[in-house]
Amino acid sequence: MNEIFRYILMIVIMLFTLTTIAAWLIWLERRMLALWQDRYGPNRAGPFGLLIVAADTIKLFFKEDWIPPFADKVIFVIAPTIVAAAVLMSFVVVPFAPGILVSDLNVGLLFFLAMSSLGVYSIVLGGWASNNKYSLLGALRGASQMISYEVFMGLSLMGVVMLSGSFRLTDIVLAQKDYWFVFTQPVGFVLFLIAGIAETHRLPFDIPEAESELVAGFHSEYSGMKFGMFFIGEYLGITLVSAMVVTVFFGGWLGPSFLPPLVWFALKTFVFILLFILLRASLPRPRYDQLMEYGWKIILPIALLNLLITGAVALLMY
Amino acid sequence: MDIAFYITAAVTLISTVMVITRHNPVHALLYLVISLLSLAMIFFLLGAAFAALLEIIIYAGAIMVLFIFVIMLLNLGEETAAQEKKWLKASVWTGPAIMAGILLFEFYYLISSSDAVLYNEPNIGPRPVALSLFREYLIGVELAAMLLMAAVVGAAHIGRHKKVVLHRFLKEKEMS
Numbered sequence: 001m002n003e004i005f006r007y008i009l010m011i012v013i014m015l016f017t018l019t020t021i022a023a024w025l026i027w028l029e030r031r032m033l034a035l036w037q038d039r040y041g042p043n044r045a046g047p048f049g050l051l052i053v054a055a056d057t058i059k060l061f062f063k064e065d066w067i068p069p070f071a072d073k074v075i076f077v078i079a080p081t082i083v084a085a086a087v088l089m090s091f092v093v094v095p096f097a098p099g100i101l102v103s104d105l106n107v108g109l110l111f112f113l114a115m116s117s118l119g120v121y122s123i124v125l126g127g128w129a130s131n132n133k134y135s136l137l138g139a140l141r142g143a144s145q146m147i148s149y150e151v152f153m154g155l156s157l158m159g160v161v162m163l164s165g166s167f168r169l170t171d172i173v174l175a176q177k178d179y180w181f182v183f184t185q186p187v188g189f190v191l192f193l194i195a196g197i198a199e200t201h202r203l204p205f206d207i208p209e210a211e212s213e214l215v216a217g218f219h220s221e222y223s224g225m226k227f228g229m230f231f232i233g234e235y236l237g238i239t240l241v242s243a244m245v246v247t248v249f250f251g252g253w254l255g256p257s258f259l260p261p262l263v264w265f266a267l268k269t270f271v272f273i274l275l276f277i278l279l280r281a282s283l284p285r286p287r288y289d290q291l292m293e294y295g296w297k298i299i300l301p302i303a304l305l306n307l308l309i310t311g312a313v314a315l316l317m318y
Numbered sequence: 319m320d321i322a323f324y325i326t327a328a329v330t331l332i333s334t335v336m337v338i339t340r341h342n343p344v345h346a347l348l349y350l351v352i353s354l355l356s357l358a359m360i361f362f363l364l365g366a367a368f369a370a371l372l373e374i375i376i377y378a379g380a381i382m383v384l385f386i387f388v389i390m391l392l393n394l395g396e397e398t399a400a401q402e403k404k405w406l407k408a409s410v411w412t413g414p415a416i417m418a419g420i421l422l423f424e425f426y427y428l429i430s431s432s433d434a435v436l437y438n439e440p441n442i443g444p445r446p447v448a449l450s451l452f453r454e455y456l457i458g459v460e461l462a463a464m465l466l467m468a469a470v471v472g473a474a475h476i477g478r479h480k481k482v483v484l485h486r487f488l489k490e491k492e493m494s
Contacts, residue, residue: 075344106443110371117379121351124383128344128390136390143387147380154375167444 010102014091022235027053029235029277036281057228065224068130075129080219080226083122083233087240090115094243095170097253097261108169109161112244113154116199120146122233123201123208127218138217141288142201142208148295149198155303156191159310160248173252182249187306189249191299196245198291200237202276204283207291242272323363330356339406341399343389347382354378368444 027042027050034041042049067073093108095101105111120143127139161167163184164175175181182189198205209217219230246252246268253261255268286294333353340346354377361370451459 072344075348105367106441107367107371110368110375110444114371114374114379117375117383120379120383121386124386124390125344125348128386139390140387143383147383150380 007102010100014102015088018088018091018236018239019232021239022232023053023057025235025238025273026056026231028273029280032274032277033281036278060225060228063224065226068132068221070131071221072129072131075125076221077226079122079126079129080222080229080233081122082125083119084229084236086115086119086122087233087236090240091243093169094240094247095173095252096243096265098170100262101170104168104170107167109157109167109172109248112169113150113157116153116240117146117150119199119233119237120150122230123218126222126230127208130218130221132221134215135218135220138208138210138214138220141210142218145198145201145205145207145288145291145295148292149195152191152295152299152303153195153199155300155307156188156195157248158307159185159188162307162310162314169247169252172248173254176251176254180249180251185249185306185310187302188310189245191303191306192249193245194299196241197276197279198295200234200241202234202238203280204285205291206285207288210285238273238276239269242269242276245272323360326356326359326363330360341402341406343398343402344386347386347389350385351378351382354382365441366447367441368447 030052031041031049033039042052045051045055067076090112092102093105093111095104123142123146124139127135127137127142130136160172160181163181164172166172166175172181201208206217208214209219211217214220219227222230243265246265250268253265255261255264259267330353333349333356336349337346337353340349354373358370358373358378361367361373
Protein backbone atom coordinates (compact mmCIF):
# COMPACT_ATOMS: atom_id res chain seq x y z
CA MET A 1 0.00 0.00 0.00
CA ASN A 2 2.83 2.33 0.94
CA GLU A 3 4.52 1.63 -2.37
CA ILE A 4 1.39 2.47 -4.36
CA PHE A 5 0.92 5.68 -2.40
CA ARG A 6 4.51 6.66 -3.18
CA TYR A 7 3.89 6.11 -6.89
CA ILE A 8 0.73 8.18 -6.88
CA LEU A 9 2.44 10.96 -4.95
CA MET A 10 5.34 10.92 -7.42
CA ILE A 11 2.99 11.08 -10.40
CA VAL A 12 0.98 13.96 -8.94
CA ILE A 13 4.10 15.96 -8.07
CA MET A 14 5.60 15.31 -11.49
CA LEU A 15 2.40 16.28 -13.30
CA PHE A 16 2.14 19.50 -11.34
CA THR A 17 5.80 20.42 -11.79
CA LEU A 18 5.85 19.65 -15.49
CA THR A 19 2.74 21.62 -16.38
CA THR A 20 4.03 24.53 -14.32
CA ILE A 21 7.38 24.35 -16.11
CA ALA A 22 5.61 24.24 -19.47
CA ALA A 23 3.63 27.34 -18.56
CA TRP A 24 6.67 29.32 -17.38
CA LEU A 25 8.60 28.31 -20.48
CA ILE A 26 6.26 30.57 -22.45
CA TRP A 27 7.56 33.54 -20.50
CA LEU A 28 11.16 32.29 -20.61
CA GLU A 29 11.03 31.75 -24.35
CA ARG A 30 9.60 35.18 -25.09
CA ARG A 31 12.11 36.93 -22.82
CA MET A 32 15.08 35.03 -24.20
CA LEU A 33 13.99 35.53 -27.81
CA ALA A 34 13.73 39.24 -27.10
CA LEU A 35 17.17 39.27 -25.48
CA TRP A 36 18.82 37.53 -28.43
CA GLN A 37 17.01 39.69 -30.96
CA ASP A 38 17.70 43.01 -29.17
CA ARG A 39 14.12 43.67 -28.11
CA TYR A 40 12.44 44.14 -24.73
CA GLY A 41 9.94 41.28 -24.83
CA PRO A 42 7.04 41.09 -22.37
CA ASN A 43 7.96 43.44 -19.49
CA ARG A 44 4.71 45.08 -18.37
CA ALA A 45 2.70 42.55 -16.38
CA GLY A 46 4.40 42.07 -13.01
CA PRO A 47 8.17 42.06 -12.33
CA PHE A 48 10.11 41.22 -15.53
CA GLY A 49 6.76 40.55 -17.20
CA LEU A 50 6.41 37.34 -15.20
CA LEU A 51 2.65 37.68 -14.93
CA ILE A 52 2.33 37.36 -18.71
CA VAL A 53 1.86 33.65 -18.05
CA ALA A 54 -1.21 34.32 -15.92
CA ALA A 55 -2.53 36.77 -18.48
CA ASP A 56 -2.00 34.26 -21.29
CA THR A 57 -3.72 31.48 -19.38
CA ILE A 58 -6.70 33.65 -18.50
CA LYS A 59 -6.97 34.75 -22.12
CA LEU A 60 -6.89 31.15 -23.36
CA PHE A 61 -9.51 30.03 -20.87
CA PHE A 62 -11.97 32.80 -21.65
CA LYS A 63 -11.60 32.73 -25.40
CA GLU A 64 -14.56 31.36 -27.31
CA ASP A 65 -13.95 27.65 -27.74
CA TRP A 66 -15.05 27.42 -31.35
CA ILE A 67 -15.55 24.09 -33.11
CA PRO A 68 -16.07 24.71 -36.81
CA PRO A 69 -19.36 23.22 -38.09
CA PHE A 70 -17.54 21.46 -40.94
CA ALA A 71 -15.10 19.69 -38.61
CA ASP A 72 -15.24 16.07 -37.44
CA LYS A 73 -16.23 17.02 -33.91
CA VAL A 74 -15.11 14.03 -31.85
CA ILE A 75 -11.66 13.76 -33.41
CA PHE A 76 -11.31 17.54 -33.38
CA VAL A 77 -11.70 17.48 -29.59
CA ILE A 78 -9.54 14.40 -29.00
CA ALA A 79 -6.58 15.45 -31.15
CA PRO A 80 -5.00 18.14 -28.89
CA THR A 81 -5.06 15.89 -25.85
CA ILE A 82 -3.02 13.16 -27.53
CA VAL A 83 0.21 15.13 -27.77
CA ALA A 84 0.12 16.30 -24.16
CA ALA A 85 -0.79 12.80 -22.94
CA ALA A 86 1.93 11.11 -25.00
CA VAL A 87 4.64 13.49 -23.82
CA LEU A 88 3.55 13.24 -20.18
CA MET A 89 3.57 9.44 -20.47
CA SER A 90 7.19 9.56 -21.64
CA PHE A 91 8.20 11.28 -18.40
CA VAL A 92 7.27 8.06 -16.61
CA VAL A 93 10.67 6.56 -17.48
CA VAL A 94 12.86 9.69 -17.11
CA PRO A 95 15.12 9.26 -14.08
CA PHE A 96 15.35 12.72 -12.48
CA ALA A 97 17.56 11.54 -9.63
CA PRO A 98 18.15 8.21 -7.87
CA GLY A 99 14.75 7.23 -6.48
CA ILE A 100 12.91 10.12 -8.12
CA LEU A 101 11.27 8.35 -11.03
CA VAL A 102 7.96 6.65 -11.57
CA SER A 103 8.96 3.44 -13.30
CA ASP A 104 12.34 1.92 -14.02
CA LEU A 105 11.32 -0.20 -17.01
CA ASN A 106 13.96 -2.48 -18.49
CA VAL A 107 12.90 -1.15 -21.90
CA GLY A 108 12.69 2.50 -20.83
CA LEU A 109 14.36 3.96 -23.89
CA LEU A 110 11.96 2.08 -26.18
CA PHE A 111 9.04 3.33 -24.11
CA PHE A 112 10.19 6.89 -24.77
CA LEU A 113 10.43 6.18 -28.51
CA ALA A 114 7.00 4.52 -28.54
CA MET A 115 5.32 7.42 -26.79
CA SER A 116 6.99 10.00 -29.00
CA SER A 117 5.80 8.05 -32.04
CA LEU A 118 2.22 8.26 -30.75
CA GLY A 119 2.49 12.05 -30.56
CA VAL A 120 2.23 12.18 -34.37
CA TYR A 121 -1.48 11.38 -34.18
CA SER A 122 -2.17 14.72 -32.58
CA ILE A 123 -0.98 16.61 -35.64
CA VAL A 124 -2.39 14.20 -38.20
CA LEU A 125 -5.84 13.95 -36.63
CA GLY A 126 -6.01 17.62 -35.71
CA GLY A 127 -5.20 18.61 -39.27
CA TRP A 128 -7.58 16.10 -40.79
CA ALA A 129 -10.51 16.78 -38.44
CA SER A 130 -10.28 20.55 -39.06
CA ASN A 131 -11.42 19.92 -42.65
CA ASN A 132 -9.36 22.83 -43.87
CA LYS A 133 -6.86 22.83 -46.73
CA TYR A 134 -4.08 24.51 -44.78
CA SER A 135 -4.58 22.23 -41.80
CA LEU A 136 -4.50 19.16 -44.03
CA LEU A 137 -1.27 20.31 -45.67
CA GLY A 138 0.23 20.92 -42.26
CA ALA A 139 -0.89 17.50 -41.10
CA LEU A 140 0.63 15.77 -44.12
CA ARG A 141 3.92 17.57 -43.63
CA GLY A 142 3.87 16.81 -39.91
CA ALA A 143 3.19 13.13 -40.43
CA SER A 144 5.96 12.60 -42.98
CA GLN A 145 8.45 14.74 -41.05
CA MET A 146 7.84 13.06 -37.71
CA ILE A 147 7.81 9.51 -39.10
CA SER A 148 11.09 10.13 -40.93
CA TYR A 149 12.87 11.71 -38.00
CA GLU A 150 11.63 9.03 -35.62
CA VAL A 151 13.77 6.58 -37.55
CA PHE A 152 16.90 8.64 -37.02
CA MET A 153 16.00 9.30 -33.41
CA GLY A 154 15.90 5.56 -32.75
CA LEU A 155 19.09 4.88 -34.69
CA SER A 156 21.03 7.69 -32.99
CA LEU A 157 20.21 6.25 -29.55
CA MET A 158 21.25 2.69 -30.40
CA GLY A 159 24.96 3.52 -30.14
CA VAL A 160 24.45 4.47 -26.50
CA VAL A 161 22.46 1.27 -25.94
CA MET A 162 25.37 -0.74 -27.34
CA LEU A 163 27.90 0.97 -25.07
CA SER A 164 25.81 0.74 -21.92
CA GLY A 165 24.32 -2.65 -22.77
CA SER A 166 20.85 -1.77 -21.55
CA PHE A 167 17.61 -0.04 -22.49
CA ARG A 168 17.05 0.86 -18.84
CA LEU A 169 17.58 4.59 -18.39
CA THR A 170 19.09 4.37 -14.90
CA ASP A 171 21.64 1.86 -16.23
CA ILE A 172 22.47 4.25 -19.05
CA VAL A 173 23.02 7.07 -16.55
CA LEU A 174 25.15 4.91 -14.26
CA ALA A 175 27.24 3.74 -17.24
CA GLN A 176 28.37 7.36 -17.63
CA LYS A 177 30.11 7.50 -14.26
CA ASP A 178 33.59 7.89 -15.78
CA TYR A 179 32.79 9.87 -18.89
CA TRP A 180 29.62 11.14 -20.52
CA PHE A 181 28.39 9.42 -23.65
CA VAL A 182 28.56 12.71 -25.52
CA PHE A 183 32.33 12.15 -25.73
CA THR A 184 32.10 8.61 -27.07
CA GLN A 185 28.97 9.20 -29.15
CA PRO A 186 29.29 12.79 -30.42
CA VAL A 187 27.63 11.93 -33.75
CA GLY A 188 24.77 10.19 -31.97
CA PHE A 189 24.25 13.27 -29.79
CA VAL A 190 24.09 15.69 -32.72
CA LEU A 191 21.72 13.41 -34.64
CA PHE A 192 19.50 12.95 -31.59
CA LEU A 193 19.33 16.68 -31.04
CA ILE A 194 18.33 17.31 -34.67
CA ALA A 195 15.77 14.52 -34.61
CA GLY A 196 14.46 15.80 -31.28
CA ILE A 197 13.87 19.28 -32.70
CA ALA A 198 12.10 17.73 -35.69
CA GLU A 199 10.01 15.49 -33.42
CA THR A 200 8.79 18.41 -31.35
CA HIS A 201 8.34 20.38 -34.60
CA ARG A 202 10.04 23.42 -33.19
CA LEU A 203 11.64 26.13 -35.24
CA PRO A 204 13.71 25.71 -37.45
CA PHE A 205 11.74 22.54 -38.23
CA ASP A 206 8.23 23.85 -37.54
CA ILE A 207 7.17 22.94 -41.05
CA PRO A 208 3.73 21.56 -40.03
CA GLU A 209 2.90 25.05 -38.72
CA ALA A 210 4.93 27.27 -41.03
CA GLU A 211 2.81 30.36 -40.35
CA SER A 212 4.24 32.22 -43.35
CA GLU A 213 2.93 29.61 -45.79
CA LEU A 214 0.14 27.67 -44.09
CA VAL A 215 -1.66 30.25 -41.90
CA ALA A 216 -1.02 28.20 -38.74
CA GLY A 217 -0.75 24.72 -40.24
CA PHE A 218 -2.43 21.86 -38.46
CA HIS A 219 -3.95 24.04 -35.71
CA SER A 220 -5.40 26.79 -37.92
CA GLU A 221 -8.94 26.04 -36.77
CA TYR A 222 -8.16 25.66 -33.08
CA SER A 223 -8.78 28.29 -30.45
CA GLY A 224 -9.10 28.62 -26.71
CA MET A 225 -7.86 25.84 -24.49
CA LYS A 226 -7.69 23.32 -27.35
CA PHE A 227 -5.03 25.47 -28.95
CA GLY A 228 -3.51 25.84 -25.49
CA MET A 229 -3.20 22.06 -25.31
CA PHE A 230 -1.10 21.99 -28.49
CA PHE A 231 0.94 24.84 -27.06
CA ILE A 232 1.56 23.09 -23.74
CA GLY A 233 2.31 19.86 -25.59
CA GLU A 234 5.03 21.65 -27.51
CA TYR A 235 6.68 23.07 -24.40
CA LEU A 236 6.41 19.74 -22.61
CA GLY A 237 8.05 18.21 -25.68
CA ILE A 238 10.98 20.62 -25.40
CA THR A 239 11.38 19.74 -21.74
CA LEU A 240 11.20 16.03 -22.53
CA VAL A 241 13.78 16.11 -25.33
CA SER A 242 16.13 18.22 -23.18
CA ALA A 243 15.70 15.80 -20.29
CA MET A 244 16.38 12.85 -22.59
CA VAL A 245 19.49 14.47 -24.06
CA VAL A 246 20.77 15.02 -20.53
CA THR A 247 19.90 11.49 -19.42
CA VAL A 248 21.37 9.70 -22.40
CA PHE A 249 24.34 11.85 -23.37
CA PHE A 250 25.21 14.14 -20.45
CA GLY A 251 25.25 11.86 -17.47
CA GLY A 252 21.74 12.54 -16.15
CA TRP A 253 21.85 13.39 -12.47
CA LEU A 254 25.60 12.67 -12.14
CA GLY A 255 27.82 15.60 -11.20
CA PRO A 256 30.22 16.86 -8.51
CA SER A 257 28.68 16.29 -5.11
CA PHE A 258 28.45 19.91 -3.92
CA LEU A 259 24.97 20.05 -5.48
CA PRO A 260 22.24 17.42 -5.04
CA PRO A 261 21.60 15.13 -8.05
CA LEU A 262 18.19 16.62 -8.81
CA VAL A 263 19.71 20.10 -9.10
CA TRP A 264 22.36 18.83 -11.51
CA PHE A 265 19.66 17.26 -13.64
CA ALA A 266 17.55 20.43 -13.63
CA LEU A 267 20.55 22.62 -14.47
CA LYS A 268 21.65 20.49 -17.41
CA THR A 269 18.09 20.29 -18.71
CA PHE A 270 17.73 24.05 -18.42
CA VAL A 271 20.82 24.57 -20.57
CA PHE A 272 19.31 22.47 -23.35
CA ILE A 273 15.97 24.25 -23.11
CA LEU A 274 17.87 27.50 -23.61
CA LEU A 275 19.63 25.94 -26.59
CA PHE A 276 16.23 25.11 -28.11
CA ILE A 277 15.16 28.73 -27.69
CA LEU A 278 18.44 30.01 -29.12
CA LEU A 279 17.96 27.80 -32.18
CA ARG A 280 14.52 29.28 -32.66
CA ALA A 281 15.90 32.79 -32.37
CA SER A 282 18.69 32.31 -34.86
CA LEU A 283 17.91 29.79 -37.58
CA PRO A 284 15.66 30.16 -40.64
CA ARG A 285 13.19 27.45 -41.60
CA PRO A 286 14.26 25.05 -44.38
CA ARG A 287 11.90 24.21 -47.22
CA TYR A 288 9.82 21.06 -46.77
CA ASP A 289 11.54 19.03 -49.51
CA GLN A 290 14.94 20.18 -48.23
CA LEU A 291 14.08 18.85 -44.79
CA MET A 292 13.07 15.44 -46.11
CA GLU A 293 16.04 15.20 -48.44
CA TYR A 294 18.38 16.22 -45.65
CA GLY A 295 16.89 13.54 -43.43
CA TRP A 296 16.98 10.59 -45.77
CA LYS A 297 20.09 11.39 -47.79
CA ILE A 298 22.41 12.78 -45.12
CA ILE A 299 21.25 11.89 -41.60
CA LEU A 300 20.26 8.28 -42.32
CA PRO A 301 23.63 7.23 -43.82
CA ILE A 302 25.51 9.03 -41.02
CA ALA A 303 23.36 7.34 -38.38
CA LEU A 304 23.91 3.91 -39.91
CA LEU A 305 27.64 4.51 -40.25
CA ASN A 306 27.82 5.67 -36.63
CA LEU A 307 26.00 2.52 -35.57
CA LEU A 308 28.36 0.32 -37.63
CA ILE A 309 31.50 1.91 -36.20
CA THR A 310 30.16 1.84 -32.65
CA GLY A 311 29.29 -1.82 -33.05
CA ALA A 312 32.75 -2.66 -34.40
CA VAL A 313 34.51 -0.75 -31.62
CA ALA A 314 32.27 -2.29 -28.96
CA LEU A 315 33.00 -5.74 -30.36
CA LEU A 316 36.77 -5.18 -30.32
CA MET A 317 37.04 -3.42 -26.95
CA TYR A 318 34.72 -5.48 -24.75
CA MET B 319 -3.32 -9.37 -12.91
CA ASP B 320 -6.24 -11.42 -14.22
CA ILE B 321 -8.64 -8.49 -14.03
CA ALA B 322 -6.21 -6.32 -15.97
CA PHE B 323 -5.97 -8.99 -18.63
CA TYR B 324 -9.73 -9.34 -19.01
CA ILE B 325 -10.25 -5.58 -19.23
CA THR B 326 -7.56 -5.26 -21.88
CA ALA B 327 -8.91 -8.23 -23.80
CA ALA B 328 -12.40 -6.70 -23.74
CA VAL B 329 -11.04 -3.39 -25.04
CA THR B 330 -9.19 -5.23 -27.80
CA LEU B 331 -12.26 -7.16 -28.89
CA ILE B 332 -14.64 -4.22 -28.77
CA SER B 333 -12.27 -1.93 -30.66
CA THR B 334 -11.61 -4.60 -33.28
CA VAL B 335 -15.34 -5.07 -33.85
CA MET B 336 -15.65 -1.28 -34.13
CA VAL B 337 -12.93 -1.29 -36.83
CA ILE B 338 -15.12 -3.53 -38.97
CA THR B 339 -18.43 -1.80 -38.35
CA ARG B 340 -17.44 1.87 -38.74
CA HIS B 341 -18.46 3.50 -42.01
CA ASN B 342 -15.99 6.35 -41.81
CA PRO B 343 -12.53 4.99 -42.73
CA VAL B 344 -10.60 7.35 -40.44
CA HIS B 345 -12.74 6.40 -37.44
CA ALA B 346 -12.21 2.73 -38.30
CA LEU B 347 -8.45 3.27 -38.41
CA LEU B 348 -8.50 5.03 -35.06
CA TYR B 349 -10.22 2.01 -33.54
CA LEU B 350 -7.54 -0.14 -35.16
CA VAL B 351 -4.91 1.98 -33.39
CA ILE B 352 -6.70 1.41 -30.08
CA SER B 353 -6.86 -2.30 -30.87
CA LEU B 354 -3.10 -2.40 -31.52
CA LEU B 355 -2.38 -0.46 -28.35
CA SER B 356 -4.46 -2.82 -26.24
CA LEU B 357 -2.78 -5.78 -27.94
CA ALA B 358 0.54 -4.29 -26.89
CA MET B 359 -0.87 -4.03 -23.39
CA ILE B 360 -1.66 -7.76 -23.46
CA PHE B 361 1.91 -8.49 -24.52
CA PHE B 362 3.05 -6.34 -21.62
CA LEU B 363 0.84 -8.24 -19.19
CA LEU B 364 2.24 -11.53 -20.45
CA GLY B 365 5.72 -10.28 -19.59
CA ALA B 366 6.93 -9.47 -23.10
CA ALA B 367 7.57 -5.75 -22.60
CA PHE B 368 10.00 -5.63 -25.51
CA ALA B 369 7.47 -7.06 -27.98
CA ALA B 370 4.80 -4.74 -26.61
CA LEU B 371 6.89 -1.62 -27.21
CA LEU B 372 7.94 -2.76 -30.67
CA GLU B 373 4.26 -3.25 -31.45
CA ILE B 374 3.54 0.34 -30.43
CA ILE B 375 6.56 1.83 -32.21
CA ILE B 376 6.11 -0.05 -35.48
CA TYR B 377 2.40 -0.74 -35.84
CA ALA B 378 0.63 1.97 -33.87
CA GLY B 379 3.28 4.66 -34.32
CA ALA B 380 4.41 4.21 -37.90
CA ILE B 381 2.30 1.93 -40.07
CA MET B 382 -1.06 3.21 -38.86
CA VAL B 383 0.08 6.82 -39.34
CA LEU B 384 0.88 5.94 -42.95
CA PHE B 385 -2.56 4.35 -43.36
CA ILE B 386 -4.24 7.50 -42.07
CA PHE B 387 -1.91 9.54 -44.26
CA VAL B 388 -3.09 7.72 -47.39
CA ILE B 389 -6.76 7.93 -46.41
CA MET B 390 -6.39 11.64 -45.73
CA LEU B 391 -4.97 12.10 -49.21
CA LEU B 392 -7.81 10.12 -50.80
CA ASN B 393 -10.31 12.51 -49.18
CA LEU B 394 -13.13 9.97 -48.99
CA GLY B 395 -16.40 11.74 -48.35
CA GLU B 396 -20.03 10.88 -47.71
CA GLU B 397 -20.22 8.61 -50.75
CA THR B 398 -17.70 6.12 -49.42
CA ALA B 399 -19.48 6.01 -46.08
CA ALA B 400 -22.75 5.29 -47.89
CA GLN B 401 -21.08 2.57 -49.94
CA GLU B 402 -19.59 1.01 -46.82
CA LYS B 403 -23.03 1.04 -45.27
CA LYS B 404 -24.38 -0.79 -48.31
CA TRP B 405 -21.65 -3.40 -48.15
CA LEU B 406 -22.15 -4.10 -44.48
CA LYS B 407 -25.48 -5.91 -44.91
CA ALA B 408 -26.43 -8.95 -42.84
CA SER B 409 -26.30 -11.17 -45.91
CA VAL B 410 -22.66 -10.22 -46.38
CA TRP B 411 -21.36 -10.82 -42.90
CA THR B 412 -23.39 -13.80 -41.65
CA GLY B 413 -21.37 -16.39 -43.60
CA PRO B 414 -17.91 -15.29 -42.36
CA ALA B 415 -19.34 -14.73 -38.87
CA ILE B 416 -20.55 -18.33 -38.64
CA MET B 417 -17.16 -19.63 -39.84
CA ALA B 418 -15.35 -17.44 -37.33
CA GLY B 419 -17.73 -18.64 -34.62
CA ILE B 420 -16.82 -22.26 -35.37
CA LEU B 421 -13.12 -21.36 -35.18
CA LEU B 422 -13.70 -19.55 -31.89
CA PHE B 423 -15.47 -22.57 -30.43
CA GLU B 424 -12.65 -24.86 -31.57
CA PHE B 425 -10.09 -22.48 -30.07
CA TYR B 426 -11.95 -22.43 -26.77
CA TYR B 427 -12.09 -26.24 -26.76
CA LEU B 428 -8.35 -26.55 -27.47
CA ILE B 429 -7.42 -24.07 -24.75
CA SER B 430 -9.72 -25.59 -22.13
CA SER B 431 -8.60 -29.18 -22.87
CA SER B 432 -4.84 -28.51 -22.91
CA ASP B 433 -2.86 -27.56 -19.83
CA ALA B 434 -1.21 -24.51 -21.36
CA VAL B 435 -0.01 -22.02 -18.77
CA LEU B 436 -1.07 -18.45 -19.42
CA TYR B 437 1.58 -16.54 -17.54
CA ASN B 438 4.70 -18.66 -17.71
CA GLU B 439 7.71 -16.39 -17.90
CA PRO B 440 7.42 -13.13 -15.98
CA ASN B 441 9.06 -10.19 -17.70
CA ILE B 442 11.23 -11.21 -20.63
CA GLY B 443 13.85 -8.51 -21.16
CA PRO B 444 15.29 -7.36 -24.48
CA ARG B 445 18.37 -9.61 -24.14
CA PRO B 446 16.69 -13.03 -24.51
CA VAL B 447 14.60 -11.69 -27.39
CA ALA B 448 17.73 -10.48 -29.17
CA LEU B 449 19.55 -13.75 -28.50
CA SER B 450 16.78 -15.90 -29.91
CA LEU B 451 16.36 -13.58 -32.90
CA PHE B 452 20.02 -13.58 -33.85
CA ARG B 453 20.86 -17.19 -32.95
CA GLU B 454 17.95 -19.58 -33.42
CA TYR B 455 15.91 -17.57 -35.87
CA LEU B 456 18.76 -15.84 -37.69
CA ILE B 457 17.77 -17.26 -41.06
CA GLY B 458 14.22 -15.96 -40.65
CA VAL B 459 15.52 -12.48 -39.82
CA GLU B 460 17.81 -12.51 -42.84
CA LEU B 461 15.03 -13.69 -45.14
CA ALA B 462 12.70 -10.97 -43.84
CA ALA B 463 15.46 -8.42 -44.40
CA MET B 464 15.86 -9.59 -47.99
CA LEU B 465 12.11 -9.39 -48.56
CA LEU B 466 12.01 -5.86 -47.18
CA MET B 467 14.98 -4.89 -49.34
CA ALA B 468 13.14 -6.19 -52.40
CA ALA B 469 10.09 -4.16 -51.41
CA VAL B 470 12.17 -1.00 -50.98
CA VAL B 471 13.85 -1.49 -54.36
CA GLY B 472 10.46 -2.07 -55.96
CA ALA B 473 8.98 1.04 -54.35
CA ALA B 474 11.96 3.10 -55.47
CA HIS B 475 11.54 1.78 -59.01
CA ILE B 476 7.82 2.56 -59.15
CA GLY B 477 8.32 5.98 -57.60
CA ARG B 478 11.09 6.94 -60.03
CA HIS B 479 10.09 9.41 -62.71
CA LYS B 480 11.94 11.52 -65.21
CA LYS B 481 12.78 14.99 -64.02
CA VAL B 482 10.40 17.39 -65.75
CA VAL B 483 11.90 20.79 -66.50
CA LEU B 484 9.20 23.33 -65.86
CA HIS B 485 11.06 26.42 -67.00
CA ARG B 486 9.32 28.09 -69.91
CA PHE B 487 12.48 28.47 -72.02
CA LEU B 488 13.65 24.93 -71.49
CA LYS B 489 10.30 23.35 -72.14
CA GLU B 490 10.56 23.29 -75.95
CA LYS B 491 13.87 21.52 -75.84
CA GLU B 492 12.40 18.88 -73.54
CA MET B 493 9.43 18.34 -75.83
CA SER B 494 11.44 17.76 -79.00
